Every structure is written in structure tokens, then in C-alpha cells.
Amino acid sequence: xxxxxxxxxxxxxxxxxxxxxxxxxxxxxxxxxxxxxxxxxxxxxxxxxxxxxxxxxxxxxxxxxxxxxxxxxxxxxxxxxxxxxxxxxxxxxxxxxxxxxxxxxxxxxxxxxxxxxxxxxxxxxxxxxxxxxxxxxxxxxxxxxxxxxxxxxxxxxxxxxxxxxxxxxxxxxxxxxxxxxxxxxxxxxxxxxxxxxxxxxxxxxxxxxxxxxxxxxxxxxxxxxxxxxxxxxxxxxxxxxxxxxxxxxxxxxxxxxxxxxxxxxxxxxxxxxxxxxxxxxxxxxxxxxx
Amino acid sequence: xxxxxxxxxxxxxxxxxxxxxxxxxxxxxxxxxxxxxxxxxxxxxxxxxxxxxxxxxxxxxxxxxxxxxxxxxxxxxxxxxxxxxxxxxxxxxxxxxxxxxxxxxxxxxxxxxxxxxxxxxxxxxxxxxxxxxxxx
Numbered sequence: 035x036x037x038x039x040x041x042x043x044x045x046x047x048x049x050x051x052x053x054x055x056x057x058x059x060x061x062x063x064x065x066x067x068x069x070x071x072x073x074x075x076x077x078x079x080x081x082x083x084x085x086x087x088x089x090x091x092x093x094x095x096x097x098x099x100x101x102x103x104x105x106x107x108x109x110x111x112x113x114x115x116x117x118x119x120x121x122x123x124x125x126x127x128x129x130x131x132x133x134x135x136x137x138x139x140x141x142x143x144x145x146x147x148x149x150x151x152x153x154x155x156x157x158x159x160x161x162x163x164x165x166x167x168x169x170x171x172x173x174x175x176x177x178x179x180x181x182x183x184x185x186x187x188x189x190x191x192x193x194x195x196x197x198x199x200x201x202x203x204x205x206x207x208x209x210x211x212x213x214x215x216x217x218x219x220x221x222x223x224x225x226x227x228x229x230x231x232x233x234x235x236x237x238x239x240x241x242x243x244x245x246x247x248x249x250x251x252x253x254x255x256x257x258x259x260x261x262x263x264x265x266x267x268x269x270x271x272x273x274x275x276x277x278x279x280x281x282x283x284x285x286x287x288x289x290x291x292x293x294x295x296x297x298x299x300x301x302x303x304x305x306x307x308x309x310x311x312x313x314x315x316x317x318x319x320x321x322x323x324x
Numbered sequence: 325x326x327x328x329x330x331x332x333x334x335x336x337x338x339x340x341x342x343x344x345x346x347x348x349x350x351x352x353x354x355x356x357x358x359x360x361x362x363x364x365x366x367x368x369x370x371x372x373x374x375x376x377x378x379x380x381x382x383x384x385x386x387x388x389x390x391x392x393x394x395x396x397x398x399x400x401x402x403x404x405x406x407x408x409x410x411x412x413x414x415x416x417x418x419x420x421x422x423x424x425x426x427x428x429x430x431x432x433x434x435x436x437x438x439x440x441x442x443x444x445x446x447x448x449x450x451x452x453x454x455x456x457x458x459x460x
Binding site for chain 2: 243
């Protein structure tokens with residue numbers, strides 16, 4: 035039977051762990067709120083961007099930007115968004131699995147990766163996948179400038195004709211307890227259809243310098259914005275998952291403390307009983323001797 | 325006469341409201357937009373965006389590091405790649421960015437890098453001009 039002191043020491047150490055997980059849970063909850071605000075802040079730009087693209091593409095019908103043309107080949111580059119730190123539940127595992135599975139099913143010929151986040155990079159490198167660009171250790175509120183270089187690499191691969199599609203995988207935030215790995219096709223780009231038809235005829239735009247240059251400028255921005263949004267949303271998912279994981283850890287620590295306390299008391303009582311028995315039998319032995 | 329104007333960058337929305345007049349730095353030169361301007365879509369070069377809520381009145385100045393301007397009969401939208409309010413610009417940071425871009429441009433570069441740093445330089449210079457003018 036272990037000594038009473040040893041069990042108490044173990045309880046203390048678990049209590050410390052519990053304090054840490056509790057603190058991490060609170061921190062994750064605050065960061066989650068901030069991450070959600072960041073996602074919200076990108077909405078106006080993204081919505082406007084789609085609106086403008088719809089109008090421009092309706093008017094520049096004869097011009098086909100290379101990003102809009104569907105290629106037949108089976109080569110692709112996947113932009114994989116993951117977290118930098120662990121202790122975030124199954125978010126990274128789910129993302130990586132969704133990304134690699136989608137790639138091997140749809141693009142068996144050649145698979146390249148661009149990773150945003152340390153976890154995804156480490157995993158893919160360990161399995162000797164072709165990682166052509168990576169960004170890691172992003173702050174909680176990354177600016178677009180930090181995400182951009184990696185995206186540019188992916189777009190260049192496409193422009194050079196080295197790949198036939200550009201994909202994006204991230205954890206879509208559905209609710210605090212639910213995040214879903216999501217794979218999206220960035221190129222060939224699809225401009226979402228207008229929800230409602232605007233009434234009345236519209237005057238034609240004046241383009242400066244010309245419709246082609248405007249579309250050339252807009253489409254890469256559109257793709258970049260989608261990636262940037264994905265990074266922010268993945269942050270929100272990361273903190274949700276972390277919050278839940280830490281809550282579970284705190285609860286588990288609590289259960290462990292309860293059962294260990296019970297055990298410690300039993301050991302203590304057993305000790306007292308043994309001691310009493312020794313004293314009683316000792317004194318009885320003396321009495322019968324005298 | 326006023327028209328609704330909205331200035332958004334990827335990271336946040338910078339301006340939203342009814343204005344009478346604005347001046348932007350378009351691809352083909354500076355242009356001013358009054359209400360009932362013809363529908364227009366233009367690329368913006370790095371530079372100032374001046375907003376006047378009443379024509380000739382107080383001016384709000386934003387820095388826009390490239391982007392797009394869309395003028396429709398019912399609204400005007402500025403999609404900025406990067407944007408900040410003029411008084412948020414840090415002179416030191418802009419100076420530093422310009423120095424770095426110039427240094428890079430002095431070395432040997434690929435065509436892609438060349439355009440990248442040219443853009444960075446144009447951005448930094450536009451920022452500096454704006455910040456200096458404000459502090460005057």
C-alpha cells in the first residue's frame with residue numbers, strides 16, 4: 035500500500051495541472067471572442083469584392099481570365115491551414131486528413147502543398163509531401179501581408195502551368211462545439227451567382243484603364259481574401275476546440291482528485307487502525323505478563 | 325447632393341456614410357467623384373483618398389495602398405488593399421519601409437521581386453507624402 039504522503043503529493047500535482055488547464059480554458063475563450071471579431075471585420079470587404087466581381091464579369095463577358103478557365107489535368111496545389119500550437123483537440127488532425135484525402139482522390143497525378151501553420155507543415159514534411167511554401171508562427175490577429183507570400187507562390191504555380199487547380203482546406207467554424215474541415219476550390223474560380231436580379235437596365239461602366247486589367251487585378255485579390263478569411267476562421271476554430279479540450283481536461287482532473295482523495299482517506303484510516311491494533315495488543319501483552 | 329460612400333480594406337471597414345465629394349488616385353490620374361458620376365470602375369494607385377462630407381468643407385484623408393474604386397449610380401465603393409487613416413501613419417515606419425525597399429532595389433532581382441519592391445517603394449513614398457502634408 036502506498037504511503038499516505040505520496041498520494042497527497044500526487045493530488046497536489048494534479049491540482050496544479052488543473053489550475054493550468056482552467057487558465058488555458060479562460061484564455062482560449064477570450065481569444066475565441068477576439069478571433070470571431072476579426073472574422074466579422076473581413077466580411078464587408080469580401081461581400082463587396084464578390085459584388086464588384088459579379089458586375090465586372092457580367093460586363094466583360096468576352097474576356098476569360100486564366101483563373102476562370104477550367105483545366106483538365108490532375109495536378110493541384112493545396113493551401114492547408116492549421117494551427118501553430120497543439121492542445122487544440124482534433125482540429126489539425128481533421129484538417130490534414132480532409133486535405134490529403136481530397137488530394138489523393140481528385141488529383142492523383144501531382145500533389146503540392148502550401149501550409150499556413152506549423153502543425154500542417156511538420157506533418158506533411160514528416161510524410162515527405164511536396165511542400166512548396168509555408169508560413170508559421172502567425173500572431174492571433176495576422177495581417178494579410180503575412181499570409182500573402184504563401185498564396186502568391188500557389189498562384190504562380192498555377193499561372194506557370196505547373197498545376198491545374200488551387201485548393202484550400204481549413205476548419206470552418208460552425209459553433210463552439212463544432213468545427214468542420216472544409217475543402218474549397220480556389221482556382222478555377224467560381225464567382226457566386228447573384229442572389230437577386232437587380233431591377234432595371236444598368237448603364238455600362240467606364241473602365242480605367244480597361245476591363246481586362248480590372249479583372250486581372252480583382253481575381254487574385256479575390257483568391258487572397260478567401261485565404262485570409264480562412265486563416266482567421268481557422269483561428270476561431272482553434273480556440274473553440276482548445277476551449278473544449280481544456281474544459282474536458284479540467285473536468286478529468288477534478289474526477290481524478292476526487293477518487294484520489296477518497297483513496298488517501300482510506301489509506302490514512304487503515305494506517306490508524308493498524309497503529310491502534312498494535313498499541314492495544316502491546317498493552318494487553320504487558321498486562322498478561324504482569 | 326450627397327451619395328453613399330463606403331471604404332473597406334480586408335482587415336476592417338474605414339469609412340461609411342453620405343458624402344458630397346471625394347478625390348482618389350486612379351490608374352489614369354487623380355479623379356474627383358460628385359453625385360451622379362457616370363458608372364466607373366478603376367484601379368487605384370497608392371495615395372491619398374480625400375473625403376468631403378460637404379463640398380469644400382472639412383476633409384477626411386485616408387491612405388490607400390492600391391485597390392479598386394467602383395462608382396455606381398446609387399453608391400460608391402472603395403476596395404483598398406491596405407488602408408489607414410492619415411493620422412495613424414507612423415513617419416518612422418514609413419521611412420524605414422522606404423529605406424528597405426530602396427536597398428532591395430539596388431541589388432540584383434528577378435522580375436517578380438522587382439515589381440514587388442517597386443510597389444513597396446511606391447506605397448512607402450505615398451505614405452510619407454501624406455503624413456508630411458498632414459503635419460505640414
